[in-house]
Amino acid sequence: MKVDSVLMRRIVYWFRRLKRIIAVAKHLKIRGTTVAYVLHLLGIRKKPKVITDSQIERRVLSWYKKLSSAGAVSRKLGVSQRRVSRILRKNNIEIKVGRLPKRRPNMNAAQKKLFDGHIKLVKAGIKSVGGWRARRAGMGVDDLYSAGLIGLWRAVMTFDKDVGCSFATLAYKLVRYEMLDAIEISRFGRRNVNGKLIDQSAFLSYDDM
Secondary structure (H helix, E strand, O other), X not given: OOOOHHHHHHHHHHHHHHOOHHHHHHHHOOOHHHHHHHXXXXXXXXXXXXXXXXXXXXXXXXXXXXXXXXXXXXXXXXXXXXXXXXXXXXXXXXXXXXOOOOOOOOOOHHHHHHHHHOOHHHHHHHHHHOHHHHHHOOOOHHHHHHHHHHHHHHHHHHOOHHHOOXXXXXXXXXXXXXXXXXXXXXXXXXXXXXXXXXXXXXXXXXXXX
């Protein structure tokens, strides 16, 4: 990876001010991996240590006795469920995955008509968010369209006429939110409440559920 000296100085300057790699990447509109590479190259920030299974094994076994679910342990420690299952199998422990998540409810006829009548809001959301944001995050327009459909589905399922807000207003906001959230996850990964990256394999896709 080649980085010119001007960009390196800007990265160092903004990292000393913002103190976070993600904040610097957003401000300079570059990838977080580029920021981390420059900081590691200059010795400003050490590379994070890779936690092996043997180091985390004691914590997994301890929390599994309390929670009795591989999924719960995975969410508690911020590691993938596959990794937790591998440690449990190594210790000849029967794996319990806990309750399966509830499947998304189906739309009735009126909701489906409302959904089909506002598909144009997804295209408007793509135009508002911008395809360049998706390309910078390694996504395509089809990915943005899928995220927008999820936002539109959420609007249909949660809309209440008594709130005093039109459906189009609510749907447009949720469509844009889902698109921006998908871009954020694609660029920087999913994070827990402490701001630490979570292994994406810890999450099941909708088809798997």
